Amino acid sequence: MKKIPEEFKLIEDIRRRFPPGKGLCLGIGDDAAVLRPVKGSLEVLSADLLLEGVHFEESWTSPRDLGWKSLAVNLSDLAAMGAVPGYALLSLALKRGRAEVFLREFLNGFKRCARRYGVQLVGGDLCRSASGTVIAVSVLGRVKPGKLRRRDAARAGQLLAVIGNPGESACGLELLRGKAKGHSRLKAAHLKPLPQLAAGRMLAAERGVGALIDVSDGLSSSAHQLARAAAVGFELAEDRLLVSAALRRGAAVLRREPLSFALHGGEDYGLMFTVDAGTEQALAKKLWRKLRLRLCVLGQVVGGGRGVKLLRRDGSKLELEWGGYAHFGG
Amino acid sequence: MKKIPEEFKLIEDIRRRFPPGKGLCLGIGDDAAVLRPVKGSLEVLSADLLLEGVHFEESWTSPRDLGWKSLAVNLSDLAAMGAVPGYALLSLALKRGRAEVFLREFLNGFKRCARRYGVQLVGGDLCRSASGTVIAVSVLGRVKPGKLRRRDAARAGQLLAVIGNPGESACGLELLRGKAKGHSRLKAAHLKPLPQLAAGRMLAAERGVGALIDVSDGLSSSAHQLARAAAVGFELAEDRLLVSAALRRGAAVLRREPLSFALHGGEDYGLMFTVDAGTEQALAKKLWRKLRLRLCVLGQVVGGGRGVKLLRRDGSKLELEWGGYAHFGG
Numbered sequence: 001m002k003k004i005p006e007e008f009k010l011i012e013d014i015r016r017r018f019p020p021g022k023g024l025c026l027g028i029g030d031d032a033a034v035l036r037p038v039k040g041s042l043e044v045l046s047a048d049l050l051l052e053g054v055h056f057e058e059s060w061t062s063p064r065d066l067g068w069k070s071l072a073v074n075l076s077d078l079a080a081m082g083a084v085p086g087y088a089l090l091s092l093a094l095k096r097g098r099a100e101v102f103l104r105e106f107l108n109g110f111k112r113c114a115r116r117y118g119v120q121l122v123g124g125d126l127c128r129s130a131s132g133t134v135i136a137v138s139v140l141g142r143v144k145p146g147k148l149r150r151r152d153a154a155r156a157g158q159l160l161a162v163i164g165n166p167g168e169s170a171c172g173l174e175l176l177r178g179k180a181k182g183h184s185r186l187k188a189a190h191l192k193p194l195p196q197l198a199a200g201r202m203l204a205a206e207r208g209v210g211a212l213i214d215v216s217d218g219l220s221s222s223a224h225q226l227a228r229a230a231a232v233g234f235e236l237a238e239d240r241l242l243v244s245a246a247l248r249r250g251a252a253v254l255r256r257e258p259l260s261f262a263l264h265g266g267e268d269y270g271l272m273f274t275v276d277a278g279t280e281q282a283l284a285k286k287l288w289r290k291l292r293l294r295l296c297v298l299g300q301v302v303g304g305g306r307g308v309k310l311l312r313r314d315g316s317k318l319e320l321e322w323g324g325y326a327h328f329g330g
Numbered sequence: 331m332k333k334i335p336e337e338f339k340l341i342e343d344i345r346r347r348f349p350p351g352k353g354l355c356l357g358i359g360d361d362a363a364v365l366r367p368v369k370g371s372l373e374v375l376s377a378d379l380l381l382e383g384v385h386f387e388e389s390w391t392s393p394r395d396l397g398w399k400s401l402a403v404n405l406s407d408l409a410a411m412g413a414v415p416g417y418a419l420l421s422l423a424l425k426r427g428r429a430e431v432f433l434r435e436f437l438n439g440f441k442r443c444a445r446r447y448g449v450q451l452v453g454g455d456l457c458r459s460a461s462g463t464v465i466a467v468s469v470l471g472r473v474k475p476g477k478l479r480r481r482d483a484a485r486a487g488q489l490l491a492v493i494g495n496p497g498e499s500a501c502g503l504e505l506l507r508g509k510a511k512g513h514s515r516l517k518a519a520h521l522k523p524l525p526q527l528a529a530g531r532m533l534a535a536e537r538g539v540g541a542l543i544d545v546s547d548g549l550s551s552s553a554h555q556l557a558r559a560a561a562v563g564f565e566l567a568e569d570r571l572l573v574s575a576a577l578r579r580g581a582a583v584l585r586r587e588p589l590s591f592a593l594h595g596g597e598d599y600g601l602m603f604t605v606d607a608g609t610e611q612a613l614a615k616k617l618w619r620k621l622r623l624r625l626c627v628l629g630q631v632v633g634g635g636r637g638v639k640l641l642r643r644d645g646s647k648l649e650l651e652w653g654g655y656a657h658f659g660g
Contacts, residue, residue, distance in 0.1 A: 005652055008555070023371055029559075030481050031410035031544055032376035034473070037367035045453060046362035047419040047468060053460030054423070080361035089377040089468050093384070123376060130383030136466030138377060138419050143364070151360050204355055225338070229359075292346055322335055 010103060012128060017107060018114075018121040019090075020210055023086065033086060033122035043141035046077035050225040052132030060176040061103045065191040066135065067109025073216065074139040075117055075195035076269040080214040082149045082204020083141035085197065087122045088114065091136040093129035102133070117197055127178040147204045149212035152229035154274040156303035160234050161280060163199055163293045164270015165189065165242065166219040167261030170252040180253055185246045198291055200271060208279035218266040223298075223308045226272065233306030236299035236320065238313050263310075264323030274301055340433060340456060347437060348451040350443075353416070362454035365417060371472035376407035382388035382462030390506040392603030393432045396465065397439025403546065404469040405447055405525035406599040410536020410544040412479045413471035413525065415449045420464040423459035432463070447527055477534045479542035482559035484604040486539055486633035490556075490564050491610060493529055493623045494600015495519065495572065496549040497591030501580040510583055515576045523599040528621055530601060538609035548596040550637040550653040553628075553638045556602065563636030566650065568643050594641075604631055 011029065020027035026034040037043060050056060050070050061069075071088060078085050090110065094102060114121055119139070154160075196214075203209045211230060211276035215222045223234050243258045251258035275283060277300070284295035299311070308320040341359065351356035356364040368375060380386060380400050391399075401418060408415050420440065424432060444451055449469070484490075489571075502516035533539045541560060545552045553564050573588045581588035607611060607630070614625035629641070638650040 025478070026480060031407040031542075032413070032471075033373045034372050034374050034411065034478060037371075037373055040369075042364050043367055043373075043470075044362045044364050044468065045417065045419060047421050047454045047466070048452050049421045049423055049457055049464065049466060051423055051457070051460060051464065053456055077361040080511065081364065083362070087375065089375060091377050091379045091466050091468075093381055093464075112391075125377055125379045127379055127381070128384055130381060131461040134381065134423075134466075136377070136379060136421050136464075136468075138421075138466075138468040140373075140375065140470070141362075143660055148355070148358060148364060168646055197608075221335075 001230035007126060010100070017111065021120050024120055024122060027120070027122050033087070035122065036264055038142050040144065042082045042145055043146065044078055044083040044141040044143055045138065046074055047136065047138035048074050048077070050135040054299055061191055064109035067106040068113045068192050070135045070137050071110050071113040071119065072193050072195045073269065074137045075119070075197060076193070076216060078139060078141040078212045078273060079197045079200030080212055081141070081143055082147045082200050082212065083143040084201065085117050085119045085139060085141045087137045087140045088119050090121055090124035092124070093127050093134035095129055117195065118166060143204070143321065149204045149209065151211050151213050151226055153210040154226050154230040154232050155210055155303050156232055156301050157277060158274040158301045159277050159280055160223065160236065160272070160298045160301060161275055162215065162219065162270055162272045162296050162298055163196060163287065164215060164268050165244055165247065166264040166268050166270060167217055167258065168244065168247050169193065169267040170265025171247055171254070171261045174254050175250055178254070183246070183250050186250045193267065196271050199287065199293055202287065202290065203271065203273055206283060208276035208283065210274040212271060212273040215268045215270045215272050216266060218264045218323055219272070220263045220308065220320050221266070222272045223320070224322045225307070226274070228307055231305040233302045233304060234299055235302055235310045235311060236308065237311045240296065240298050242294070242296045263320065266287050337456060340430070344437065347441065349612045351450050354450055354452060357450070357452050363417070365452065368472050370474065372475055372478065374408055374411050374413040374471040375474055376404055376467065377466065377468035378407070380465040392519055393435035394439035397436040398443045398522050400465045400467050401440050401443040401449065402525045403599065404450070404467045404527055404547060405527060406523070406544045408469060408471040409525050409527045409530030410491050410542050410601060411471070411473055412477050412530050412542065413473040414531065415447050415469060415471045417452045417470045418444065418449050419468045420451055420454035422454070423457050423464035425459050425463055447525065472549050473534070479534045479539065481541050481556055483540040484556050484560040484562050484631050485540055486562055486631050487607060488604040488631045489607050489610055490553065490566065490602070490628045490631060492545065492549065492600055492602045492626050492628055493526060493610050493617065494545060495574055495577065496545055496598045496600060497577050497588065497595040498544065498574065499523065499597040500548070500595025501577055501584070503597070504584050505580055508584070513576070513580050516580045520580050520597060523597065525599055526601050529617065529623055532617065532620065533601065533603055536609070536613055538606035538613065540604040542601060542603045545598045545600045545602050546596060548594045548652050548653055549602070550593045551596070552602045553650070554652045556604070557635070557638055562637040563632045563634060564629055564638045565632055565641060566638065567641045570626065570628050572624070572626045593650065
């Protein structure tokens with residue numbers, strides 16, 4: 001047999017490391033992957049890009065963490081639909097030089113995340129990059145028709161709540177960039193986020209839960225997106241916002257307001273949702289008992305599409321800017 | 331309502347231009363798209379990357395053609411499975427400066443391709459690039475269980491055949507790079523390839539057809555991949571290879587062998603397949619009558635995994651290299 005090009009060897013390696021599992025008719029190595037849909041389920045599709053120089057730098061992240069994160073951020077979108085993950089496609093453009101070493105470590109991280117959340121890698125694309133590393137992942141999950149949770153289901157009178165620790169990831173990123181020592185919790189929040197799949201499914205099963213979104217763009221951005229989708233407004237209370245001791249310490253080192261991280265920091269991959277008033281305490285107990293997650297009520301949904309307002313501790317009311325990470329900001 | 335960030339405005343524009351159609355429960359604008367699978371069908375998934383500086387240069391292609399091509403190359407993978415396309419995800423990283431103009435034109439081309447082949451754009455990702463434009467597309471199609479055509483189904487005694495015009499795209503690319511005038515057929519083959527979806531479905535419905543693959547990596551590469559997957563060999567005859575007058579003229583301008591384009595040139599998006607000897611003439615007639623496509627028999631399948639051999643016009647036998655575009659070539 002003639003020698004085969006490097007690209008196909010790498011694909012054969014990946015194929016060996018990700019053998020086809022349940023529900024899959026044909027995995028890596030053909031023109032496309034083939035799978036058997038689950039009867040009675042809807043399918044949920046999402047995709048995300050991670051680019052060197054935009055989303056990460058090699059100076060502060062490892063190929064292994066990138067592998068984890070590139071899948072985890074996609075799974076967070078499935079969590080926000082109440083979906084169960086199934087399959088992933090991975091397209092990678094690698095830099096010259098040490099492509100094989102990078103790929104091996106990247107796939108270690110990717111596989112760890114895939115195993116933990118029950119995802120099969122079934123295909124993708126592999127090529128050289130002209131400049132930085134490019135990672136494009138897409139995922140397919142499933143959800144029962146009645147369990148689907150959309151962004152546009154907020155209703156006046158509901159409460160707005162969040163799980164996760166908004167701001168920790170953005171603060172961790174600043175600490176990584178500044179090469180600060182310590183602060184491992186904040187750095188891990190940025191480098192190795194945990195998609196809230198179990199929480200997403202639990203929330204989607206609750207009749208009292210309305211709209212559901214992940215907080216990948218930051219708390220204020222997610223709130224604005226929910227408000228806009230349902231043409232409602234939100235009134236958040238500053239003193240309800242959870243600011244962890246870790247975030248307080250990290251922000252102090254950076255001489256920044258912890259509140260600005262909590263409100264506008266992105267890439268936290270918690271979940272934000274609306275919930276019928278009166279049902280939130282039972283839900284909070286269940287989230288804590290089963291998943292050790294803290295439900296934080298931020299405020300309430302008000303009618304009339306009046307944007308997002310923040311009630312400050314001093315009693316003043318502030319129009320909350322649409323902050324968070326925006327790629328095309330002016 | 332507060333002003334919303336540019337990124338979300340762009341996504342709302344895209345959403346308006348790609349309204350949800352049949353089978354779709356939820357399209358662009360939520361955390362993920364939701365669709366209803368077709369009963370009794372398997373699902374087919376594929377993804378491809380197109381990078382500026384690797385796959386294209388702005389000096390010789392337009393955003394509109396890129397929009398077309400980025401979807402078309404993915405659909406070619408579905409064609410090679412005998413699948414019917416359904417949905418696409420589009421992730422784009424745009425350069426600073428004229429992102430909106432680029433996006434508008436890109437989406438015009440993408441939409442034209444989507445309409446022609448019955449694809450719904452249902453989601454994706456949008457961000458800034460640090461350097462060149464990045465395009466990542468993934469597609470979902472469907473196929474009936476009996477109609478699926480895999481790469482590993484070549485059997486000794488079958489014939490190896492191809493539809494399309496291998497070499498024209500690679501020659502077109504060289505002419506584009508050299509800023510040659512004219513040669514519109516070759517240039518179009520590179521810039522605006524046609525995925526052979528109807529042919530793929532027709533081939534998949536033929537009992538005599540075995541393995542099926544697209545020729546995106548070049549004829550020799552596709553042949554090697556088919557041979558390797560089924561552990562068979564091929565003997566191709568040089569005088570069977572179609573070299574169009576257009577390819578002959580283009581190669582002459584470049585002072586290159588037309589045969590080397592035909593054998594090793596990539597990105598043609600034709601289809602290569604094996605077919606039972608004796609059934610090829612009826613199939614050729616049908617392909618011509620219904621789709622105006624010419625079936626070209628290249629040679630035959632031989633047992634024993636003996637690689638790919640080329641019988642030259644002078645009677646000599648040549649081991650055919652695994653050529654075509656390889657990203658990680660030594």
